[in-house]
Amino acid sequence: MTRGYISIGSNIDKDKHIPASLIALEQVFGELTVSSIYESEPVGFTGDAFYNLVVGFDSDLEVKAVAKQLRQIELDNGRARDSQKFSARTLDLDLILYGNLIFNDGRLRIPRDEIEHYAFVLEPLAEIAPTLKHPISHISYAELWNKFDKADLKQKRVTPPWASTK
Numbered sequence: 828m829t830r831g832y833i834s835i836g837s838n839i840d841k842d843k844h845i846p847a848s849l850i851a852l853e854q855v856f857g858e859l860t861v862s863s864i865y866e867s868e869p870v871g872f873t874g875d876a877f878y879n880l881v882v883g884f885d886s887d888l889e890v891k892a893v894a895k896q897l898r899q900i901e902l903d904n905g906r907a908r909d910s911q912k913f914s915a916r917t918l919d920l921d922l923i924l925y926g927n928l929i930f931n932d933g934r935l936r937i938p939r940d941e942i943e944h945y946a947f948v949l950e951p952l953a954e955i956a957p958t959l960k961h962p963i964s965h966i967s968y969a970e971l972w973n974k975f976d977k978a979d980l981k982q983k984r985v986t987p988p989w990a991s992t993k
Contacts, residue, residue, distance in 0.1 A: 862951035867982035
């Protein structure tokens with residue numbers, strides 16, 4: 828079994844799509860390790876705030892099969908097939924880590940660059956996997972988060988009503 832991590836984000840009907848994604852991911856992968864939920868401003872465009880979180884899971888699927896499952900869950904939740912990188916979205920599921928795999932086939936890159944560049948990915952990852960080390964830099968996610976420039980941090984932990992029952 829391989830331990831993987833998925834970054835989840837939504838800013839369209841997020842109180843519907845985030846819980847739906849967690850249910851779908853649990854149906855596919857079983858028990859999940861779920862970070863806190865962070866509300867953050869959009870990056871690269873103007874729009875409604877996002878909910879972001881990271882989940883950990885175990886799987887024996889090949890990395891491309893995992894990515895295919897995530898894409899189907901996005902589509903099932905109203906994600907447009909042709910959505911632009913910096914735009915509003917119903918659901919964004921990114922496989923950011925898969926064991927110690929270093930993989931790049933153009934469309935799928937593991938580990939995802941976003942881990943080190945965006946607080947909305949790094950903070951929840953550091954929360955649920957603080958001692959895990961980045962497969963390229965070999966620095967723990969807690970250390971990466973401690974070193975992260977938080978001067979213009981535009982995110983906060985939130986507990987939506989649906990999350991308080993978990």
